[in-house]
Amino acid sequence: MEDGFNTVSIIGVGLIGGSLALALKGRNLVNKIIGFGRNKERLKRACELGIIDSYTDSLKEVCEAELIVIATPLGVFEEITSEMAPYLKKGTVVTDVGSVKEAVVNKLEKIMPQGVYFVGTHPIAGSDRAGFEHAREDLFEGSRVIITPTENTNKSAVEKIAKLWTKTGASVEFMSPAEHDRIYALVSHLPHLVSFCLVNTVSEMDKNFIKYSGSGFKDTTRIARSSSEVWADIFMMNEKNILHCLEIFLKKIDEIKKMLSEREIEKIKKFIEEANQLRQKID
Amino acid sequence: MEDGFNTVSIIGVGLIGGSLALALKGRNLVNKIIGFGRNKERLKRACELGIIDSYTDSLKEVCEAELIVIATPLGVFEEITSEMAPYLKKGTVVTDVGSVKEAVVNKLEKIMPQGVYFVGTHPIAGSDRAGFEHAREDLFEGSRVIITPTENTNKSAVEKIAKLWTKTGASVEFMSPAEHDRIYALVSHLPHLVSFCLVNTVSEMDKNFIKYSGSGFKDTTRIARSSSEVWADIFMMNEKNILHCLEIFLKKIDEIKKMLSEREIEKIKKFIEEANQLRQKID
CATH class of the missing domain: 3.40.50.720 (NAD(P)-binding Rossmann-like Domain)
Known part of the structure; x- marks a missing residue:
């Protein structure tokens, strides 16, 4: 043809x-x-x-x-x-x-x-x-x-x-393959990893609580339904980039944890607004 | 009436x-x-x-x-x-x-x-x-x-x-109010916090990468568009429960991080399957 x-x-x-x-x-x-x-x-x-x-x-x-x-x-x-x-x-x-x-x-x-x-x-x-x-x-x-x-x-x-x-x-x-892997570690592999961890947090705390979840939890964990076979391979093959993104993610978690512990409400608002603004770009 | x-x-x-x-x-x-x-x-x-x-x-x-x-x-x-x-x-x-x-x-x-x-x-x-x-x-x-x-x-x-x-x-x-707050810290407040942190991870690494995101990132971060005013108050008022859930979540992150570093693919599959199974309950 x-x-x-x-x-x-x-x-x-x-x-x-x-x-x-x-x-x-x-x-x-x-x-x-x-x-x-x-x-x-x-x-x-x-x-x-x-x-x-x-x-x-x-x-x-x-x-x-x-x-x-x-x-x-x-x-x-x-x-x-x-x-x-x-x-x-x-x-x-x-x-x-x-x-x-x-x-x-x-x-x-x-x-x-x-x-x-x-x-x-x-x-x-x-x-x-x-x-x-x-x-x-x-x-x-x-x-x-x-x-x-x-x-x-x-x-x-x-x-x-x-x-x-x-x-x-x-x-x-x-x-380039390397650039691809850096980008997708961040915008795809990290969110999948986090989503699996969110569901397993419920699993460890109290499985029955999941029935109380609303649309927020459902959306955030929709990708936690993804195939274990496909995703275990992805994690293994892009490990280095994923671990790097995870480090930055954990830094962000630490930042907001600190704001919460110190009751810095204005800083929390700013943190959320930063997320709001960037997220709006892909609406 | x-x-x-x-x-x-x-x-x-x-x-x-x-x-x-x-x-x-x-x-x-x-x-x-x-x-x-x-x-x-x-x-x-x-x-x-x-x-x-x-x-x-x-x-x-x-x-x-x-x-x-x-x-x-x-x-x-x-x-x-x-x-x-x-x-x-x-x-x-x-x-x-x-x-x-x-x-x-x-x-x-x-x-x-x-x-x-x-x-x-x-x-x-x-x-x-x-x-x-x-x-x-x-x-x-x-x-x-x-x-x-x-x-x-x-x-x-x-x-x-x-x-x-x-x-x-x-x-x-x-x-009871206390039970409500324990449950919703887990199935709502934690996912919101995590979602804000995911977007801010992109923000810190490279804002331009967000344009490469697919439906997975979009779903996982949809709630990151939520109001900073509303959510800063929620975080402040349910701080204790949220910090507790965050601890368990970080434990889960640590678990999969360790599996990745040790290249334990079967353990990673099992971890993902556990998430798959629980998540399916709310489909």
């Missing part, structure tokens, strides 16, 4: 993989989508729902595609890519949709055989709801997709990937 | 005060609503919108009503009640909708003249949006309202207030 792909393989047909499949199909950007995953029954179901056209348990078969999208939890990226390596054909583009980029890009670039092009991406979409049952053709419309090329990344492969995401309705932005 | 009130005064015509006014009017539970507030222009506007029927800057006039609802930020409760005290008539019911109960109930009970009945309540409704412009007749429908009687509270006044809230569509629950 001139303006798309003949065959695309999606490894990990979940919310993001499934939504990308639907977006590509809906825009006639692909003739055939092959799904790969660990659960045959679920792949069959995704096939029945028309999200993918066929499925396989052979990574060799996956490599028949011109574009391979890795959309599994981060922890298995290396293993999958290493297994694929012998079958990857020259000119194939491999991309991923993982939430951490530096470790991923470093490792996967090294595994790629000569003439196979890896491009790291991170679509800022999705939700705490996992699984292709929640996949939506319009998931990426109006969203942001970060593409993280390095000095080793093939420029025409980057262009192809950027074009693909633009066609799904996303706006594409480029940055 | 047999099944309602002839006149109700609302002190502080904001989101909660305004919504209560609309709910009472919509259900024909009141003939006349008097509004009191510090800003005449805004009271006039609330009058024009039909939220209140008249407004006054005289607390003496406020005391003409059979029911007086205090719906200002907590910090001025005592001052307002003390000023009203000389004018309060026997049989009047005074109630509040504040988010902290023990300090409020203790103080206000003492200020009430003989034969005037105070009942503390806390409707678990509202949002980060302040002001009567966001008031809704159905704000309390399906919500929970906590009523916090003490051994001094007049039983028929409690019944009247419970009936009123039930008619707005809320489900009423009774508990």
Whole structure:
């Protein structure tokens, strides 16, 4: 296809993989989508729902595609890519949709055989709801997709990937893998960690109290429903940046704790107003 | 009125005060609503919108009503009640909708003249949006309202207030002021504090990073838009309970920080799964 792909393989047909499949199909950007995953029954179901056209348990078969999208939890990226390596054909583009980029890009670039092009991406979409049952053709419309090329990344492969995401309705932005990881440690990984800790604070104090929560608690902890498998990997792979953000967060907690203990109401108001103002920028 | 009130005064015509006014009017539970507030222009506007029927800057006039609802930020409760005290008539019911109960109930009970009945309540409704412009007749429908009687509270006044809230569509629950404050420190005040700190962490690290945030950050920090005036008072008045919850929260942060540093991925998964499970209970 001139303006798309003949065959695309999606490894990990979940919310993001499934939504990308639907977006590509809906825009006639692909003739055939092959799904790969660990659960045959679920792949069959995704096939029945028309999200993918066929499925396989052979990574060799996956490599028949011109574009391979890795959309599994981060922890298995290396293993999958290493297994694929012998079958990857020259000119194939491999991309991923993982939430951490530096470790991923470093490792996967090294595994790629000569003439196979890896491009790291991170679509800022999705939700705490996992699984292709929640996949939506319009998931990426109006969203942001970060593409993280390095000095080793093939420029025409980057262009192809950027074009693909633009066609799904996303706006594409480029940055280095390291910058991506610094930013998303702060605006995504830290809030997830904090959200898990908020719920587990209730868990330790009195589980029954949770029934008294209102919309504030519900919103603040919505992302605490996120997959343990996906998020344990993210935490592990962006540990250094997350720990740094956590330090600053703990400093902020200390600041307001001190204001409270010293009954500095005007300082507390100022602290809250600072949060008000910055938060309003993303309304 | 047999099944309602002839006149109700609302002190502080904001989101909660305004919504209560609309709910009472919509259900024909009141003939006349008097509004009191510090800003005449805004009271006039609330009058024009039909939220209140008249407004006054005289607390003496406020005391003409059979029911007086205090719906200002907590910090001025005592001052307002003390000023009203000389004018309060026997049989009047005074109630509040504040988010902290023990300090409020203790103080206000003492200020009430003989034969005037105070009942503390806390409707678990509202949002980060302040002001009567966001008031809704159905704000309390399906919500929970906590009523916090003490051994001094007049039983028929409690019944009247419970009936009123039930008619707005809320489900009423009774508990002691102290228990209320323990529970809401955990499920409301702590999440607000944490949410302010999350935004201020971004503020300290790099304000520009906020534009990269996705729906996770937005949800987690939605309540960081809440009023500094309202929340500084809540923090000050429930300080002891909040600091206790904060201690447990910091313990949880320490736990996951340690797991991260020691690269204990299975423990991290378990930690997240615990949060998943409890959070699912309020979906």
